[in-house]
Amino acid sequence: DVKVTQSSRYLVKRTGEKVFLECVQDMDHENMFWYRQDPGLGLRLIYFSYDVKMKEKGDIPEGYSVSREKKERFSLILESASTNQTSMYLCASSLFQKGYNEQFFGPGTRLTVL
Amino acid sequence: GENVEQHPSTLSVQEGDSAVIKCTYSDSASNYFPWYKQELGKRPQLIIDIRSNVGEKKDQRIAVTLNKTAKHFSLHITETQPEDSAVYFCAASMGYSTLTFGKGTMLLVSP
DSSP: OOOEEESOSEEEEOTTOOEEEEEEESSOOSEEEEEEEETTTEEEEEEEESSTTOOEEOSOOTTEEEEEEETTEEEEEESSOOGGGOEEEEEEEEOOBTTBOOOEEOOOEEEEEO | OOOEEEEOSEEEEETTOOEEEEEEESOTTOOEEEEEEEOTTSOOEEEEEEETTOSEEEETTEEEEEETTTTEEEEEEOSOOGGGOEEEEEEEBSSSSOOEEOOOEEEEEEO
16 A cells, blocks of 8 residues: 655744655655645646656746655755745655556645744 | 646535536647545545546446547546545646646535
8 A cells, every 4th residue: 555654744834944844655656746735726736756866847846946865755845935835735656657647645734834 | 738627616416416527638648637536634546547548437436538639528426425525636647747637626415
């Protein structure tokens, strides 16, 4: 059974703080993704990674960076948190296999920036 | 890039009725169309998917249809039950790449 875990379920930070969100998967998946989920806007892709040390921008990368030093771990970094980054953040992973693309999601981190 | 439109944004039905959620996509190269269900407070989970070489796929009370010419696909839920209440997301992909999600449909099934 695929398991994707995220470091925190709830997080409260202050404007300007550096924030780290961590995601770990235990199924040896090559692909990992970070999304933010806002009401009425669906799931929007921030960054993704096909392999260790590789990263690609998604649709809304501004204000975020990522790190993937190990295959099972993908970190999302908010360099200087702002109130408009208050959101639910979801991590996901999937196999890198043509024609098969089911993504397995973590439980989410609800981040509030004050 | 790909753009996925999803309608309606909310859908209320009585238990036992059918529910239909529709999505359109823009990139004709997309060939994989999954549907995810997200119950309140939980993570999205895949419920059914369809590939571009198939026109329809069924799994018990849920079915998905695909019209490649019109670039739209739909989720059909028959004999709805209260536990079907959730947010449903459609998505489109070119197989092994990223998914582009629709904005979601909140389905409420009333007993």
